[in-house]
Amino acid sequence: MKYVKNVTKIGKLDEFTHVILVSKSPRRNELLKNICEFESTSTDIDERKIEKLAYEKYKDRETIEKLALVCCEISKAKILPLELKEDTLYISSDTIVINDGKILNKPKDYDEALDMLTSYLGKVHKVVTSVCLKSKNYEEIFYTFSNVKFSEKTDKNIQLIKEYIDEGTVYDKAGAYGIQDLNPVLIDYIEGDLNTIIGLPVSEINKRICKN
Numbered sequence: 001m002k003y004v005k006n007v008t009k010i011g012k013l014d015e016f017t018h019v020i021l022v023s024k025s026p027r028r029n030e031l032l033k034n035i036c037e038f039e040s041t042s043t044d045i046d047e048r049k050i051e052k053l054a055y056e057k058y059k060d061r062e063t064i065e066k067l068a069l070v071c072c073e074i075s076k077a078k079i080l081p082l083e084l085k086e087d088t089l090y091i092s093s094d095t096i097v098i099n100d101g102k103i104l105n106k107p108k109d110y111d112e113a114l115d116m117l118t119s120y121l122g123k124v125h126k127v128v129t130s131v132c133l134k135s136k137n138y139e140e141i142f143y144t145f146s147n148v149k150f151s152e153k154t155d156k157n158i159q160l161i162k163e164y165i166d167e168g169t170v171y172d173k174a175g176a177y178g179i180q181d182l183n184p185v186l187i188d189y190i191e192g193d194l195n196t197i198i199g200l201p202v203s204e205i206n207k208r209i210c211k212n
Contacts, residue, residue: 003192004144004204007072007130011138013089013209022078022092027178031200032091036209043081050077051103063101068128068143070103071096075132076141089209090134095199097175099125104175110165116176117161121153127175127197131205140208144201146192151185160186 019038021028029040054073058066071094078092097104099119107113130143151157160183170176179187179197195201 003146003196004142004201005068007069007141007143009140013133013135013138013140014087016087016089016135018085018088020082020088020090022082022090025199027180027198028093028200031195031198031202032205035202035206038091041082043078045074045077045081047074047077050074064098064126067096067098067101067103068130068145071128072130072132072141072143075130076139079132079134084134084136086136088135090132091205092132092134093129093200095127095129095174095196097125097127099123099175106172106174107170107176113165113170113176114161117165117170118153118158120148120150121157122150124149125175129196129199129201131201133205133208142204142208144193144196144204146190146194146196148179148190148197149188151188157186 019036021032021038021040022043024040024042032038050073051070054070058069061069074094075092079090082090084090104116107116124147126145126147128143128145130141133140164170164183169178169181179194190197193201193203195203
């Protein structure tokens, strides 16, 4: 699949009886329910510190690849604080929006959300979701990406964006939007997996944990 990039695979995934999703994201929890039963937890990590170290580690890579690998480092780091249990598969994930060669994180306020969302109008940006699958003797990291083209910049579309921000749901979302609750008029087209944009590429996860 051209929208999937493998990063690392160490060891072999043995049989497991438990799955733990290292995320409290309601969207990721809903998606993972489609392929398995699981428990969820979360860890507290300094994402900005991890980003800084990862930027240095991958400084010689091309921009898009570098930013995607930074995203992978965050997924990996989310599992590190946990004590791994036998017969258990851990799944962590991170999603970033890349626009004009920069990562757009969660907006801090209304103005930042407005700047982010209006910057997409009439252009294509990328959404990258990285995944880390880990057990005691196995680690696999990959990322998927999708291209999202927003509609052209018009007064009507800017007003739709403002109304969306006023709903108050943008502040916990990378890049200031969730594709599933955005007014569809604002989306011109999508290339790639919709679930990558929502936050968890469950089809790819299912392929990997079922074939081992």
